[in-house]
Amino acid sequence: MSGRGAGGAAAVPARATVAGAVELVRAERIGKTFDVSAPWLTRTLGRQPRLLLRAVDDVTFGIRRGETLGLVGESGCGKSTVARLVVGLYQLTSGTITYDGKNIDALASGRAGRVLRRRLQMIFQDPYASLNPRWRVADIVAEPIRAHRLLRGRRAVHARVDALLAQVGLAAADGARYPHQFSGGQRQRISIARALASEPEFLVCDEPTSALDVSVQAQVLNLMRDLQRELGLTYLFISHNLAVVHHIADRVGVMYLGRIVEIAGKRQLFAAPRHPYTRMLLDAIPDLELTGKARTPVAGEVPSPLDPPPGCAFHPRCPLADDRCRREVPLLKSVPGTSGAGEGGEVACHAVEEGRDGRAAKGGGEGRGVASVRAG
Amino acid sequence: MSAAAERAAETRPALLDVRNLRIEFPTRRGTLVAIDGVSFSIAPGEVLGVVGESGAGKSLTGAAIIGLLEPPGRIASGEIRLDGRRIDDLPYDAMRKIRGRRIGAIFQDPLTSLNPLYSIGSQLTETIRTHLDMSEGAARARAIDLLREVGIPSPERRIDHFPHQFSGGMRQRVVIALAICANPQLIIADEPTTALDVSIQAQIISLLKRLCRDHGTAVMLVTHDMGVIAETADRVAVMYAGRIAEIGPVAEVIHAPKHPYTVGLMGSIPSIVDDRERLVQIDGAMPRLNAIPRGCAFNPRCARAFDRCRSERPELVDVGVVRAACWLYADAGANAHAQPRAGVAT
Ligand SMILES: Nc1ncnc2c1ncn2[C@@H]1O[C@H](COP(=O)(O)OP(=O)(O)OP(=O)(O)O)[C@@H](O)[C@H]1O
Numbered sequence: 135m136s137g138r139g140a141g142g143a144a145a146v147p148a149r150a151t152v153a154g155a156v157e158l159v160r161a162e163r164i165g166k167t168f169d170v171s172a173p174w175l176t177r178t179l180g181r182q183p184r185l186l187l188r189a190v191d192d193v194t195f196g197i198r199r200g201e202t203l204g205l206v207g208e209s210g211c212g213k214s215t216v217a218r219l220v221v222g223l224y225q226l227t228s229g230t231i232t233y234d235g236k237n238i239d240a241l242a243s244g245r246a247g248r249v250l251r252r253r254l255q256m257i258f259q260d261p262y263a264s265l266n267p268r269w270r271v272a273d274i275v276a277e278p279i280r281a282h283r284l285l286r287g288r289r290a291v292h293a294r295v296d297a298l299l300a301q302v303g304l305a306a307a308d309g310a311r312y313p314h315q316f317s318g319g320q321r322q323r324i325s326i327a328r329a330l331a332s333e334p335e336f337l338v339c340d341e342p343t344s345a346l347d348v349s350v351q352a353q354v355l356n357l358m359r360d361l362q363r364e365l366g367l368t369y370l371f372i373s374h375n376l377a378v379v380h381h382i383a384d385r386v387g388v389m390y391l392g393r394i395v396e397i398a399g400k401r402q403l404f405a406a407p408r409h410p411y412t413r414m415l416l417d418a419i420p421d422l423e424l425t426g427k428a429r430t431p432v433a434g435e436v437p438s439p440l441d442p443p444p445g446c447a448f449h450p451r452c453p454l455a456d457d458r459c460r461r462e463v464p465l466l467k468s469v470p471g472t473s474g475a476g477e478g479g480e481v482a483c484h485a486v487e488e489g490r491d492g493r494a495a496k497g498g499g500e501g502r503g504v505a506s507v508r509a510g
Numbered sequence: 511m512s513a514a515a516e517r518a519a520e521t522r523p524a525l526l527d528v529r530n531l532r533i534e535f536p537t538r539r540g541t542l543v544a545i546d547g548v549s550f551s552i553a554p555g556e557v558l559g560v561v562g563e564s565g566a567g568k569s570l571t572g573a574a575i576i577g578l579l580e581p582p583g584r585i586a587s588g589e590i591r592l593d594g595r596r597i598d599d600l601p602y603d604a605m606r607k608i609r610g611r612r613i614g615a616i617f618q619d620p621l622t623s624l625n626p627l628y629s630i631g632s633q634l635t636e637t638i639r640t641h642l643d644m645s646e647g648a649a650r651a652r653a654i655d656l657l658r659e660v661g662i663p664s665p666e667r668r669i670d671h672f673p674h675q676f677s678g679g680m681r682q683r684v685v686i687a688l689a690i691c692a693n694p695q696l697i698i699a700d701e702p703t704t705a706l707d708v709s710i711q712a713q714i715i716s717l718l719k720r721l722c723r724d725h726g727t728a729v730m731l732v733t734h735d736m737g738v739i740a741e742t743a744d745r746v747a748v749m750y751a752g753r754i755a756e757i758g759p760v761a762e763v764i765h766a767p768k769h770p771y772t773v774g775l776m777g778s779i780p781s782i783v784d785d786r787e788r789l790v791q792i793d794g795a796m797p798r799l800n801a802i803p804r805g806c807a808f809n810p811r812c813a814r815a816f817d818r819c820r821s822e823r824p825e826l827v828d829v830g831v832v833r834a835a836c837w838l839y840a841d842a843g844a845n846a847h848a849q850p851r852a853g854v855a856t
Pocket residue numbers: 168169170187188189207208209210211212213214215216374439
């Protein structure tokens with residue numbers, strides 16, 4: 135499959151990984167900077183400098199065909215920006231994204247671009263905002279089929295729409311209704327049906343269940359699992375909910391202030407998190423097991439992305455921070471002894487690299503006595 | 511549930527007692543019944559969690575207790591008692607005195623509780639002086655103490671800042687300070703951590719727990735997050751379509767749920783400690799208010815429904831240490847399912 139279009143100028147040899155599976159998507163050192171300055175006039179009068187916000191900074195990851203990469207992190211850490219970069223809704227400020235070996239920038243326009251857009255689809259958190267309220271559901275779902283001229287003839291399109299609705303657990307009769315006549319979970323099914331209409335291979339899902347009740351979330355997560363198996367889909371699945379990501383993902387990347395601080399196979403990341411921030415996040419999840427463990431939540435909050443701390447952005451909250459952390463940005467490095475088949479853990483932390491993180495099996499322990507609380 | 515809290519729940523008279531609460535919305539097409547026959551109580555110092563899907567009636571129940579039900583919504587029948595005295599039929603001014611003084615409120619969005627035009631210091635001192643007989647200076651000193659207590663760094667400086675100068679987590683701390691400033695006996699917290707990131711949520715939960723322990727405050731904690739309940743509550747009420755489906759000690763409800771809806775709900779929650787391929791799925795959705803099924807409201811979605819479920823409505827009955835509204839336990843009152851332990855008052 136990956137050999138297709140290898141003659142293109144932007145072709146990059148597809149990387150084979152440890153597990154032998156081929157990477158479908160690769161983001162290489164991608165970055166996105168937003169200009170959030172006040173309007174020019176106010177700026178000149180008030181002598182305010184230009185303000186640049188680095189929403190995504192030097193992010194690298196690969197996603198293998200048929201795999202789900204989960205991205206987690208707290209609000210504002212850049213998850214949605216990564217999602218939009220990957221489907222081409224934002225222009226990259228730096229770095230490259232290749233899809234099936236081809237640079238997506240080079241293919242952003244023209245015929246090739248249209249083919250590519252068909253192969254990657256995005257599902258958003260708010261299914262209501264992303265569905266045209268004046269269109270009937272059947273038309274919403276048929277739109278990509280018509281736009282990409284995948285089928286000819288009304289009858290064929292009709293049949294396909296019915297099949298798609300059935301595939302996501304809706305009735306053919308639902309096609310005649312409007313989005314507002316559906317519940318949140320049903321609307322999310324409609325957006326999934328629409329995304330599937332163009333027969334994509336890769337779905338970018340930005341918090342697809344975050345607006346849903348848990349029982350409805352379970353329906354949608356089960357559906358996404360089933361579809362992945364039936365259709366061989368590849369997912370980039372974004373959520374702030376670690377349990378949801380644990381459920382759906384094969385590998386997980388943890389973001390903090392625009393960077394990936396740790397990325398590893400799901401089992402490894404949850405059983406033996408290495409980055410102090412990952413450990414803090416895991417420790418902060420309310421515990422259904424009722425162990426009654428007394429947790430010491432890490433103090434402080436995510437700093438403003440407009441004014442990120444120098445060095446490691448996590449250092450003001452990190453119990454292991456030292457001088458080097460305050461000066462030097464840690465880069466993602468693979469952790470020795472963790473790269474089992476397909477697990478390949480990478481961590482961006484000086485303490486881990488220097489072997490002074492204690493290598494405790496799980497988070498906790500170091501939560502105590504966290505030094506600096508940001509007085510912001 | 512701690513042994514102490516458990517004893518308290520059994521022996522002390524209830525601080526809050528809600529009996530047969532019914533809330534209606536008159537509409538042109540007839541009356542919608544949003545809350546139907548809800549009864550529960552909260553003991554002094556106890557944390558009662560209230561969970562359920564959106565629209566189950568959690569917020570309306572809370573709003574009725576603090577007297578902030580928005581018209582045309584109205585309490586159609588039932589009673590709400592605080593320390594034995596009715597509070598559901600009080601005139602507006604009397605209720606306003608109780609709110610803030612004896613019952614504090616925390617909502618999901620801290621900005622709804624804070625006035626953007628005033629510094630947090632003036633909002634705190636005003637609230638303190640409304641309820642407690644204090645000089646301006648003493649109230650300000652108390653405000654600073656409260657801010658320190660809820661974990662705002664350098665409160666002497668921060669007290670003169672405005673709400674927009676705080677982050678979401680910090681604002682929620684300020685709202686908590688406002689809610690506790692007159693030492694209320696009861697706090698109604700409606701989704702207090704839902705809008706917050708996990709690390710901040712953990713901070714707010716442990717703050718709430720510490721405050722209740724230190725001040726002996728009872729809390730009605732409304733949330734849709736079972737994890738938050740597990741960490742915080744002594745007992746939990748599970749609401750479905752305007753009624754309580756199950757209520758009991760939190761460990762029991764989470765690990766040995768009785769009502770089929772609670773069983774499904776617990777199984778549908780993903781967790782970081784299990785490796786299930788699929789989550790338990792309850793098909794369908796909670797009914798709308800104008801289409802609540804006859805009999806048990808859960809019957810169209812219940813795999814165990816039988817004839818009686820479709821015609822007669824189940825009431826809460828003792829099932830061991832919990833109470834559940836389900837015909838599967840119609841005769842369970844004291845039999846096989848029941849464990850040989852004293853029943854907990856609900
Ligand atoms: N179009 C934009 N213009 C300016 N700044 C932006 C824009 N989009 C995002 N940002 C900023 O970039 C940073 C990352 O935002 P992003 O939406 O990617 O975060 P997120 O991780 O998806 O957060 P959430 O969990 O709240 O959805 C934030 O500081 C945000 O304010």
